[in-house]
Amino acid sequence: MSTATTATTGGPIAPAPAPTPRRPRPGRAWIHTVIGIVLVAIMLFPVYWMVNASLAPAGNSLNTQWLPLNPDFSGYSRAIADQGQNLITSLIVAIGACVLSVAIAAPCAYALAQFRIRGTAVLLFVVLISQMIPGIVIANALYTVYTPLGLINSIPGLILADASQGIPFAILIMRAYLETFETSIVEAARVDGCGHVRAFWSIVLPVSKNSLITAGIFSFLFAWSDFLMALTLTTGETIRPVTLGLYTYIGTNDTDWSAVMSTAVLSSLPAVILMIIAQKYVAAGATGGAVK
Amino acid sequence: MTTTATQPVARAAGPGSAARRRARRGDLLVRYAFIAPAALYMIAFFGYPILKNVVMSFQDYDFATFFNGKAPFVGLANYTATFSDPIFLRALGNTGLFTIGSIIGQFVIGMALALYFRKKFPLSGFLRSLLLLPWLLPMIVSAAVWRWILEQDNGALNRFLEGVGLISDPIPWLVSSSTALVAVIIVNIWLGIPFNVVLLYSGLQSIPDELYEAGQLDGATGWKSFWHITLPMLRPVVSVVLLLGVIYTIKVLDLIIGLTGGGPANATQTLATRSYEMSFIEFDFGQGAALSNILILIALAFSLVYLRANARAAKNG
Numbered sequence: 001m002s003t004a005t006t007a008t009t010g011g012p013i014a015p016a017p018a019p020t021p022r023r024p025r026p027g028r029a030w031i032h033t034v035i036g037i038v039l040v041a042i043m044l045f046p047v048y049w050m051v052n053a054s055l056a057p058a059g060n061s062l063n064t065q066w067l068p069l070n071p072d073f074s075g076y077s078r079a080i081a082d083q084g085q086n087l088i089t090s091l092i093v094a095i096g097a098c099v100l101s102v103a104i105a106a107p108c109a110y111a112l113a114q115f116r117i118r119g120t121a122v123l124l125f126v127v128l129i130s131q132m133i134p135g136i137v138i139a140n141a142l143y144t145v146y147t148p149l150g151l152i153n154s155i156p157g158l159i160l161a162d163a164s165q166g167i168p169f170a171i172l173i174m175r176a177y178l179e180t181f182e183t184s185i186v187e188a189a190r191v192d193g194c195g196h197v198r199a200f201w202s203i204v205l206p207v208s209k210n211s212l213i214t215a216g217i218f219s220f221l222f223a224w225s226d227f228l229m230a231l232t233l234t235t236g237e238t239i240r241p242v243t244l245g246l247y248t249y250i251g252t253n254d255t256d257w258s259a260v261m262s263t264a265v266l267s268s269l270p271a272v273i274l275m276i277i278a279q280k281y282v283a284a285g286a287t288g289g290a291v292k
Numbered sequence: 293m294t295t296t297a298t299q300p301v302a303r304a305a306g307p308g309s310a311a312r313r314r315a316r317r318g319d320l321l322v323r324y325a326f327i328a329p330a331a332l333y334m335i336a337f338f339g340y341p342i343l344k345n346v347v348m349s350f351q352d353y354d355f356a357t358f359f360n361g362k363a364p365f366v367g368l369a370n371y372t373a374t375f376s377d378p379i380f381l382r383a384l385g386n387t388g389l390f391t392i393g394s395i396i397g398q399f400v401i402g403m404a405l406a407l408y409f410r411k412k413f414p415l416s417g418f419l420r421s422l423l424l425l426p427w428l429l430p431m432i433v434s435a436a437v438w439r440w441i442l443e444q445d446n447g448a449l450n451r452f453l454e455g456v457g458l459i460s461d462p463i464p465w466l467v468s469s470s471t472a473l474v475a476v477i478i479v480n481i482w483l484g485i486p487f488n489v490v491l492l493y494s495g496l497q498s499i500p501d502e503l504y505e506a507g508q509l510d511g512a513t514g515w516k517s518f519w520h521i522t523l524p525m526l527r528p529v530v531s532v533v534l535l536l537g538v539i540y541t542i543k544v545l546d547l548i549i550g551l552t553g554g555g556p557a558n559a560t561q562t563l564a565t566r567s568y569e570m571s572f573i574e575f576d577f578g579q580g581a582a583l584s585n586i587l588i589l590i591a592l593a594f595s596l597v598y599l600r601a602n603a604r605a606a607k608n609g
Contacts, residue, residue: 032413039405040419043485047425049448050437064446108330115323123331130338132595134543136567137584141341144348144577147358164337171330196322225430227546232572243432247550250436257440264433271428279421282428283490 050268054261064257075258076266083263086245089155090224093241094270096159097223101166102216109174110204114183124175127168138164139232146233153239161229166219173218173285177211178204214281217274224270242267342588348581355575363578370582380583382558383566390477390562391541397481398537402488407518409489410496420493427486435550438479442466442551469559472552476560480547484540488533495529496522528605535598539591563587 041048054075055068080087112120142161143152151157181204189199205212230244240248246267249260275282349370351363374380409420426434441448442465450462465475499522507517523530545564548554554561554569561569563583571580 029413032408032411033415033419036409036413036416036419039408040422043423043482044425045448046434046437046441046482047429049441050433053440064448104329104333107326111323111326115326117320117323117327120327123327123334126334126338127330128599129592129595130334132539132591132598133338133342134545134564134584134587134591136543136545136564136571137345137588138337138341140567140571140577140580140584141344141348142337143571144344144353144358145340160337163333167330167333167337196319196326200326221428225432227430227432227550228568231549232568243430243546246436247432250439250550260436261440264436267433268429271430272425275421275424275428282424283421 050264054265056258058258075262078259079262083245086240086242090241093158094220094224097162098220100163101170101219105170109171113175113178127171130168135228153234162223162226165222170215173215174211214285218285345581349585351578353577370578374582383561383563387562393477394480394541395537398484398488402485405489406492424486431546432550435547469556472559491533495526499525531601539594
């Protein structure tokens with residue numbers, strides 16, 4: 001039974017990282033570590049520089065020191081005073097888009113993976129292609145309908161628009177997982193008279209928790225990082241995500257770089273926190289999103 | 293048993309009574325209900341915008357349209373205006389240079405790092421996951437940071453280059469039309485490296501070690517083993533990485549707007565930024581739509597090649 005199902009539904013590429021047995025050479029291994037650290041340090045220099053500049057004294061950041069020996073937090077207090085509201089807007093929009101993406105994508109991914117009904121192949125193709133449509137196309141058209149609908153400068157408007165990245169991605173990630181999902185438990189439940197909705201809610205969702213988390217994290221990050229929709233679908237200062245706040249900050253004449261960099265650090269925090277607490281999901285999403 | 297695996301219970305019930313038929317229709321409705329929200333969303337937020345863009349590209353759709361609702365059809369006028377606009381040709385050329393430069397840089401550096409991290413050494417996994425960081429930051433954050441690094445007088449890059457004696461005068465990275473595109477490409481390479489490393493690394497992991505051991509016996513080491521074993525084995529992954537890279541790069545907008553705004557003197561203008569400018573700065577939505585339709589066509593062409601390559605990779609993998 002189980003072999004038969006996995007043979008028929010077994011997913012295409014699951015890039016299985018085969019463990020590579022290498023002969024250990026302890027002495028040289030540490031040299032590799034040192035070189036590795038240097039390479040990563042070069043790559044992450046801009047991130048370091050962001051943190052470093054955020055700790056430079058305000059107004060005096062024209063000559064940022066190489067090391068933040070006298071950290072000054074006035075950049076952060078200015079950033080929070082100027083951008084605090086925008087950070088909260090971003091948080092609401094990102095959580096909203098994340099919840100909406102997963103709520104819409106999860107049942108669809110399950111249906112695409114498990115139900116053999118007409119139209120699924122077309123839908124799957126559309127989902128794949130939609131990921132490649134430039135955002136400016138969506139923004140262009142949305143602006144013209146958002147205006148009469150009163151969705152310009154609104155949180156629901158941004159949530160709906162930002163989910164345009166999360167939904168296709170979440171569908172693909174979860175479908176890839178559910179394709180390899182063992183159907184026998186669902187079938188057993190169905191034979192016992194359990195409806196599709198109940199089977200989905202109380203069996204499929206709990207089992208596919210990991211792919212739900214991966215999809216959720218990425219939907220959140222997409223919406224949190226969004227700049228284009230914020231740029232085109234908001235016009236005032238009332239509803240302004242922090243990405244747009246940062247952009248207008250750079251544009252001001254007397255750019256206070258320590259405040260700008262403090263804002264940049266604050267806007268990076270969700271990504272960093274998610275990476276620390278959910279490392280394996282992030283890596284899974286990074287590979288799963290591209291190779292299906 | 294295998295048949296029920298793909299087509300559960302409903303089929304097994306057989307034709308039977310009207311009640312049973314009704315039940316089956318109900319079952320089908322429930323199944324479609326799983327898809328309906330996503331299908332409706334896709335229609336509203338992808339189907340409609342694409343259709344609307346096509347229609348708008350044949351209309352004189354400007355700011356006044358929002359007040360008087362008039363958007364007369366003008367045939368191909370938006371397209372002829374687009375093609376005869378010198379900035380369009382500039383943007384097209386820049387899009388090409390930006391894409392090719394970014395892809396080559398990202399791929400070469402990404403491949404080198406992926407190969408390096410294939411070695412087994414302490415902390416390798418931890419360092420590899422740190423490499424992901426630039427990819428997770430919002431693009432506009434990276435743009436802000438790099439703007440500060442590339443600043444002419446006080447930027448870290450010029451200070452470093454002057455410090456080691458490579459240059460004597462600071463380079464106006466983002467404000468000179470001869471260096472701006474190069475600077476923007478460098479930043480985009482930095483952004484794309486993590487993605488390349490992740491995919492290429494996972495591709496490298498699936499090459500069996502025995503191949504290298506066999507190659508070693510035949511005298512294939514170092515570069516030889518890279519050319520004759522690694523690259524051929526990695527080909528499906530490489531084509532997916534390159535094509536996805538192109539698809540992502542041609543639509544990059546945040547980064548360029550954040551770094552240079554398309555300037556100076558259109559030196560970093562691309563199709564995406566120009567389309568934004570047309571619609572939202574000059575409020576000529578018709579011509580903006582014409583431009584973004586050209587962008588869609590280019591993206592779509594690469595997407596179809598990508599889908600084919602991906603399907604082939606899936607079959608071989």
